[in-house]
Amino acid sequence: MTAREEVLGRIRAANAAAGHPPPPDVPRDYHRTGSHPAGAPELLALLRDRLVDYKATVLDAAADGVAEAVQIALTEVTGPVVVPPGLPAGWWPDGLAATRVTDDGLSPADLDATAAVLTGCAAACAVTGTIALDGSPDQGRRAITLVPDVHVCVVRAEQVVETVPESSPRWIRRARSRSSADRRPRATSSWSGWRACTARAR
Amino acid sequence: MTTFLGVPAPRGVGHLRGEHSFPDAARGALADSQLRRNLGHATHTIRGKRASVVGELDDWEQLRLAGSALKAATMARLDEHLERLEREVTARGGTVHWARDANEANAIVTRLVQETGETEVVKVKSMATQEIGLNEALETAGIEAHETDLAELIVQLGGDLPSHILVPAIHRNRAEIREIFLREMPGVDPELTAEPRRLAMAARAHLRERFLRAKVAISGANFAVADTGTLLVVESEGNGRMCLTLPETLITVMGIEKVVPTWQDLEVFLQLLPRSSTGERMNPYTSAWTGVTPGDGPQTFHLVLLDNGRTAALADELGRSALHCIKCSACLNVCPVYERTGGHAYGSVYPGPIGAVLSPQLTGVEDNASLPYASTLCGACFDACPVRIDIPSLLVKLRARHVDEQRARTVPSAEAIAMAAASWVMSSPARFAAAEKVSRAGRLLGRRTGGIAALPPPLSAWTASRDAPRPPAETFREWWARERGGAS
Numbered sequence: 001m002t003a004r005e006e007v008l009g010r011i012r013a014a015n016a017a018a019g020h021p022p023p024p025d026v027p028r029d030y031h032r033t034g035s036h037p038a039g040a041p042e043l044l045a046l047l048r049d050r051l052v053d054y055k056a057t058v059l060d061a062a063a064d065g066v067a068e069a070v071q072i073a074l075t076e077v078t079g080p081v082v083v084p085p086g087l088p089a090g091w092w093p094d095g096l097a098a099t100r101v102t103d104d105g106l107s108p109a110d111l112d113a114t115a116a117v118l119t120g121c122a123a124a125c126a127v128t129g130t131i132a133l134d135g136s137p138d139q140g141r142r143a144i145t146l147v148p149d150v151h152v153c154v155v156r157a158e159q160v161v162e163t164v165p166e167s168s169p170r171w172i173r174r175a176r177s178r179s180s181a182d183r184r185p186r187a188t189s190s191w192s193g194w195r196a197c198t199a200r201a202r
Numbered sequence: 203m204t205t206f207l208g209v210p211a212p213r214g215v216g217h218l219r220g221e222h223s224f225p226d227a228a229r230g231a232l233a234d235s236q237l238r239r240n241l242g243h244a245t246h247t248i249r250g251k252r253a254s255v256v257g258e259l260d261d262w263e264q265l266r267l268a269g270s271a272l273k274a275a276t277m278a279r280l281d282e283h284l285e286r287l288e289r290e291v292t293a294r295g296g297t298v299h300w301a302r303d304a305n306e307a308n309a310i311v312t313r314l315v316q317e318t319g320e321t322e323v324v325k326v327k328s329m330a331t332q333e334i335g336l337n338e339a340l341e342t343a344g345i346e347a348h349e350t351d352l353a354e355l356i357v358q359l360g361g362d363l364p365s366h367i368l369v370p371a372i373h374r375n376r377a378e379i380r381e382i383f384l385r386e387m388p389g390v391d392p393e394l395t396a397e398p399r400r401l402a403m404a405a406r407a408h409l410r411e412r413f414l415r416a417k418v419a420i421s422g423a424n425f426a427v428a429d430t431g432t433l434l435v436v437e438s439e440g441n442g443r444m445c446l447t448l449p450e451t452l453i454t455v456m457g458i459e460k461v462v463p464t465w466q467d468l469e470v471f472l473q474l475l476p477r478s479s480t481g482e483r484m485n486p487y488t489s490a491w492t493g494v495t496p497g498d499g500p501q502t503f504h505l506v507l508l509d510n511g512r513t514a515a516l517a518d519e520l521g522r523s524a525l526h527c528i529k530c531s532a533c534l535n536v537c538p539v540y541e542r543t544g545g546h547a548y549g550s551v552y553p554g555p556i557g558a559v560l561s562p563q564l565t566g567v568e569d570n571a572s573l574p575y576a577s578t579l580c581g582a583c584f585d586a587c588p589v590r591i592d593i594p595s596l597l598v599k600l601r602a603r604h605v606d607e608q609r610a611r612t613v614p615s616a617e618a619i620a621m622a623a624a625s626w627v628m629s630s631p632a633r634f635a636a637a638e639k640v641s642r643a644g645r646l647l648g649r650r651t652g653g654i655a656a657l658p659p660p661l662s663a664w665t666a667s668r669d670a671p672r673p674p675a676e677t678f679r680e681w682w683a684r685e686r687g688g689a690s
Contacts, residue, residue, distance in 0.1 A: 004300040007507070008285070010208065011516065015277075017517040017518075018517055026268055026271040030261040030265045141499070142447045146447055168466075169466075
C-alpha cells in the first residue's frame with residue numbers, strides 16, 4: 001500500500017472509530033462587513049493611523065498627483081529604484097535623480113543592489129493596517145517588493161476596505177481564474193522595521 | 203470487528219517525548235530563578251497585548267464559534283479535503299508527497315534536497331519539522347539546515363531546544379542572546395550590545411547573505427486551502443517570506459490537520475490567529491502561494507503531508523479536537539504551570555496546555571503519561587483558545603485513560619492502592635470517623651506555617667511537589683455534635 005492510500009485509509013478508519021461525527025454547520029454571524037464602504041474617509045484615516053503605527057510614512061495624493069508624492073517619498077533614496085513591468089503611466093516622477101530599473105527577472109543579487117521599489121497593491125485592510133499584493137502587473141514579482149529596503153506602495157482609495165472578511169476576497173481573485181498560469185495569489189502586509197512609504201491616490 | 207486505535211508517532215525520532223517525566227523535568231526548571239524571571243516577563247507582556255487586541259473585536263466569540271465549527275467540519279471530511287488539496291496543488295505545478303510518520307517525512311525531504319545537489323537549506327520556523335527532527339535527519343545526510351526565524355536561530359546557535367510554540371527562545375533574555383551571538387555567529391561585531399535592535403540587526407546581517415544565495419528552502423504551513431490549492435505562512439520578521447520567495451526549490455512539510463476547505467475560511471482564521479498569538483491585529487507578513495508561478499518565486503514546489511500520530515488522535519471522539527489547534531500559543535501564555543516551568547519540562551516540542559493534550563495523543567498516552575497531570579485544570583487555556591478547544595476536559599479524560607491503562611497492569615500502582623484504601627475507608631461511617639481521628643496526629647506537623655511541606659514516607663511522594671494542609675483541631679462531625687448536640 002502506498003503512503004497516500006495508507007494515510008487516507010487511517011483517516012477514514014479514525015472517523016469511523018470516532019463514530020462518524022457529522023460536520024457541524026458553520027455559524028458565520030461574525031461581522032462580514034464593516035460600517036463604511038470601500039474608500040470612505042473614515043477608512044483612509046484609520047489605515048493611515050495603523051500604517052504610521054507600523055512606522056510607515058503616509059503621503060496623500062490626488063489622482064493626478066501620484067508622481068509628485070512618489071518623488072517626495074523617494075527623496076532620500078540614492079540608489080536604483082526597481083519597478084514592475086506594468087507600472088501605471090504617470091506614477092514615475094520625471095524629475096527623480098534615481099535610476100529606474102524595470103524588473104525583467106532580476107536575480108536576488110541584482111535586487112540586493114537596488115535601494116527601493118515602487119508598486120501598486122491589490123487591497124488594503126484598514127482595521128489591521130494590512131496592504132495586500134497579488135502579483136498583478138502593477139505589483140510584479142514577490143521578490144521585488146521583498147529585497148529592497150524601501151517600498152513605496154500606491155494605494156488607491158477605492159482599494160481600502162474596513163475588515164478582514166472584506167479584504168481577503170480581493171487578494172484571492174486572481175487565484176480563482178485558472179486560465180492563466182501566472183494568476184497566483186500572494187500577499188504581503190506592511191513592513192515592520194523597514195522604512196516604507198505609502199502614497200495614496202484619491 | 204476491531205476498533206481502530208491509530209498508529210502513534212514512532213519512537214526514536216523527532217521531539218515529541220522527553221527524557222524525564224514532567225515533575226522531574228519541572229523540578230530543575232523551577233529551581234532556575236533566571237528562567238522563571240524571563241518566562242514571567244515574556245508571558246505577561248504577550249498576555250497583555252493579546253487581551254487588548256481581542257478586546258477590540260465585539261464579535262470575538264462569534265469568530266471563535268465559527269473557527270471551532272470550521273475545524274470540526276474539516277476533520278469530519280479530512281480525507282476529501284486532502285484529496286482536493288492534492289489535486290489543486292498538482293494542477294498548478296506542485297508535487298504532493300504523503301508521509302505516514304516522521305521517518306518517512308525525513309527521508310522524503312532528504313531525498314528531495316539531495317536531488318537538487320545542494321548541501322545547505324534555509325528554513326522557515328515550523329513546528330512540524332521540529333516535531334519530526336528534520337534538522338537532525340538532514341545533518342546525518344550531510345545537509346546543513348539554517349534556521350532563519352530570529353528566536354529559532356537563537357535556539358539553533360545555542361545548541362538548545364525550543365521552549366515555546368511561537369517564541370522558541372522565550373527562556374533566554376537579551377544578555378544570554380548576546381552571549382550566544384558572540385560565541386556562535388561568524389564575523390559578528392565584538393562590540394555587539396544586548397540592545398534588542400542591535401541583536402536583530404546582527405541576526406539580519408548574518409542571515410541576509412544566506413537568503414540571497416540559498417537554492418532550497420524548507421517551510422511548514424499555517425493553512426492550506428483545499429479548493430484553491432493555496433498554502434499560507436504567517437510570520438513577523440519577513441525571514442519566512444525571503445525563504446518562500448528567493449530559492450529555486452521550496453519544500454513544505456505540513457501536518458494533515460492544517461487543511462481548510464475554502465478561501466473564505468481564512469477570513470476567520472486570519473483574525474483569530476494573529477490576535478491570539480502575537481497580540482497583533484494582523485501578523486506583519488502573510489505569504490500565500492499556489493503551486494508554481496512561472497518566473498515568480500520557487501520554480502519547484504513539493505508539499506509533504508504528514509500523519510505522524512495525527513490519525514491516532516483523530517480516532518478519539520473527544521481527543522480529536524486537539525487537532526483543531528492553530529498553534530497560536532495563547533494557552534501557553536495564560537497557563538500558571540507553563541509560566542513557572544517553561545516549555546522544556548514538557549519534553550515535547552508542543553508544550554503548555556495544548557501540548558499536554560496533543561503530545562500524549564500523538565505518541566500514545568503511556569509515552570507521555572505525566573503530561574495530562576501538568577495542569578491545575580484552572581480553565582484559563584479554554585478561555586484563551588481561539589478555536590475553543592476544551593483543554594481541561596481533554597486533560598481529565600487523558601488522566602482517566604492513563605489510570606485505566608495502569609489498572610490493566612498486573613502489579614497495581616501505589617496510587618491505585620491508595621485509592622482502593624480510601625474507597626474502603628470512606629464507604630463506612632465508622633471507618634471514616636476513625637480515620638479522621640487518626641489524621642489529627644498530623645497536627646504535630648506544620649505547627650508554625652499551618653501547612654505541611656514534607657510528610658513521612660510513603661506520603662512524602664504527595665508532598666514532594668506540594669504542601670499538605672495541617673489537619674484541623676476538630677473534625678466536622680465533632681463540631682456538629684458539639685454545636686447541634688446530636689440533634690439531626
